[in-house]
Amino acid sequence: MNAVFLNCLDQMALPSFHSLRAFESVSRLGNIAAAAAELHVTSGAISQQLRALQLSLGLDLFEKRGRRLVLTERGAALQKSVGIAMQQISGSIREISADAYSTAAKATLTVSVPSVFGTTWLAARIFRFLDANPDIRMQMRTAVDFEEVDWRDVDVAIVYGNPPWAGFWWRILHSIHASPVCSPQLLRGPNGIREPRDVLHHRLLHEDDGDQWRRWLTEARVPHTVQSDIYFDNFAMVLQAARDGHGVALTNDIISFRDLDEGRLVQPLALGIASARSYYCICHEEGLANPVIARFVDWLVDQASRSSG
DSSP states (O other): OOOHHHHHHHOOOOOOOHHHHHHHHHHHOOOOHHHHHHSSSSSHHHHHHHHHHHHHHTTTEEEEEEEEEEEHHHHHHHHHHHHHHHHHHHHHHHHHHHHHHHSSSSSSEEEEOOOIIIIIIEEEHHHHHHHTTTTEEEEEOOOOGGGGTTTTTTTEEEEOOOOOOOEEEEEEOOOOEEEEEBBBGGGGGGTOSSGGGGGSSOEEEEESSSHHHHHHHTTTTTOOOOOOOOOOOOOHHHHHHTTTTTTEEHHHHHHHHHHHHHHHSSSOOOEEESOOOOEEEEEEEEGSSSSHHHHHHHHHHHHHHOOOO
16 A cells, blocks of 8 residues: 555656745745745736645645744645755756856957066056956967967967068057166166266176177267177066166166166166067957957057057
8 A cells, every 4th residue: 555655656746846936935935925026926826826736735835824824834844845955956057157157258368478578568457458358368378479479379469579470460569669777776886877888887688699788889889899698588587687786688668667667677878779679469360350359459559559658
């Protein structure tokens, strides 16, 4: 007899989700009108769902006490299970919705930038772009020259060089004029830098073969034979050596803006020389058809036009 009964229970059709949802709301709020307001349906619809549920179960789930509906013992047992199930369903929906937004709704933009330009100029601005564009996530790469950029992976690049580049769109971001910078300590003492020839009392810091310093000294009318005991292939190392007082570097206010503004470096002499290369924003010609790429490129050009610092 018990086996037959249990088999009948197994084959019993489950109540509808709508009726269980109405039951959970009424059991929690104790009032049909309140449940109707919460679920955005009429009170008549809630009453109909409760009747259908109780008929399908063959049980009374509520008893009326004044204006409130109070759960029966069996109703309370059902409410506990249904309440847990509703919380789990709501939690799962919130979780998968959040995951879908974070992965599907965000477009990934891969950007290549010279490391020193990225850490000095771009880093001061890029987080404002991300805050204003929550639908974009970024991956940053580092490269200086056009030839170093892996264009199979990169959407937009900032490079230090000269066009043309076949098959690519480009726009100049900054023209470069290089002036001497150094630690404030190099302004003091008998060898303090006060006029152009004073730089020869100090190590001239190079990223190239010394050509920029030769051009600057020629422009300053300083007789010279530029020699150095150290060369760097990374301009970030040149700047750090200058900050530490190891010599004088030639750089521009785009790269050294924050150091100059915060006093780590000073510009002892105003004379500057035009660099043979400039900073450019580049992307594939067809890339501008992508609204995410176009948005970032327009933002970069706008930021570069606002100020040199």
